[in-house]
Amino acid sequence: MAQDVVKSKDSDKQTEQNKPKVQFITVDKEDAGQRIDNFLLRTLKGVPKSHLYRLMRKGEIRVNKKRIKPVYKLAVGDILRIAPIRVSEKTDEVSTKLSVVANLEHQILFEDDRLIVINKPSGMAVHGGSGLSFGLIEALRALRPDARMLELVHRLDRDTSGCLVVAKKRSALRNLHEQLRNKTVQKFYHALVKGHWPTKLTRVTDALKKNDLKSGERVVVVDNIEGKESETRYKVLQRYQGATLVRAFPVTGRTHQIRVHCQASGHSIAGDAKYGNETFDASLKEKGLKRLFLHAASIEFTHPKTEQRLKIEAPLEPSLEKLLTNMVEVEK
Template identity: 45%
Template sequence: MTYKILSASIIYINEDMINQRIDNFLKKKFKNIPKSMIYRIIRTGKIRVNKKRIKPNYKLKIGDNLKVPPIKIFVEEKKYCNIHHYQTNLSNNILYEDNYLLIINKPSGIAVHGGSGINFGVIEYFRKIRPLEKFLELVHRIDRDTSGILILAKKRTSLISMHQQIREKKIKKEYIALVHGLWPYDLQKISKPLLKINFKNKQKKMFINNYGKVSETYFKIKKQYSCTTLMSIFPKTGRTHQIRAHTSYAGHPILFDKRYGNLNLDQLIKNKINSSRLLLHAISIDFVHPNNNKILHIQAPLDMNIRNFLQNLV
């Protein structure tokens, strides 16, 4: 364990930050600080708003002057995601941007945010290269090894609007996946509840379990090869690892899925074709723009790795 000191800071509350409880705001702003420490520095008066002590339930107002003291925190030694390897791709893979949203085609292998042994992810990268952005938050998440569409909100109002659409299931997503075996033509829907289990090594895995959350995924065959099937997949709900868990449950796991896949079958294919990335890609999304209410359709091209892989299949 090592420690680092976060320097004192003054935050001026703008319209994208208002109406949040101070404790929730600080938890989002300083994700590496334990919640217990945040509550302690609020309770002891070290956090000041307009030079006054406040309670954890204080709601921020526009124009508030928030003062945060220097904070000493202990951190684990973590692996650093090789962000420099992806810098060009991240900057060049912007699919859409305006004053409200930033949408990228995320490469496989980079996390969307720091955590779980990774210090740096997509959101940290864009915050670093765009220090003048007053607000930048992830609208949703996709797995580190999954590539494809990732949406960031540039205004709090945009984030609220997109989250409402997610809750009301108004956002339509399509994924492309290559699965083992010949997928049955009559298997077009899997509706099985998923329960998250957290292991001691900080990894999590979803299991089919009646005590889990309702999860629904739709499937359409795009092309069948000799021993694999290319699928279009439409998740109706957005549970963690939902597509990976449902395809595994069906007996047709996604190729090179280290958590839900079939390592023996993966190895047979890997010996013929030199690739090992998870063959799952978020290829398109439809939603209502949070400002002008127009329907947006965004597509993310397959990367060269997947395209070359598919060209070598028989």
């Protein structure tokens, strides 16, 4: 009986420890300037947006003891009081993807207190959504649970591999977004394309337009009347029988830009299920290609803290290296 009483006391103590408590957060200059709803969504991971809005309406989330609206912009020194919130234990499928999460540790190319640059695997979406509850950013958050913030600086298509930059601080995110707007970030891709890419074809400038099909699928087409101005620069790296390895530099950053510009030039990228050539893809599938041969090989930018130019390179995955080794090279 006494033992049962002890167990009951321990249980009550554990329950008391697990009860959510009032939180007080003082805003520093890293977080100043952003809307409070965006700040709370990142800080209170797992709490639905609708619930946060309800808490603000009820005054259970206050700034400097005053009620605020979701559009309120935080200032340095603001003190947030957040009433106890019980967050449901959501795993976001991380438990079933532990091997994927662990593998990402080996794909990190660069990391410091501001940034992570990772060699994103092909087949992994950059974030959950569109029927996916788990993507690379969710995996990184599981890998770095103590990181206060992890946000994508830019994106890569699900089937594209290579350099992807993630910000650890809001100031770094702002800085890199400004560099992207000013076109001082250089991203180079390697693509294996159909046929003999002409050495003189160094620029493709077809305007691109996004079309949403009834099925919900997004397709990008060349439309020089209604499309957005686009430019990709190319350089031949190596020729093979029936194919060319090219380097692509997207001057603009349109959706599926490199893939559609290659298709429009008559040189579709190998393994492209949406814009590819079936005969070409079938021949390479026999050689072992199981994915889109488009890889973000390097990225160069100015480090937000040190202001030094930083160039990060991502190696091709072994399956693509093996494919190229088994192909017959021809002279340029």
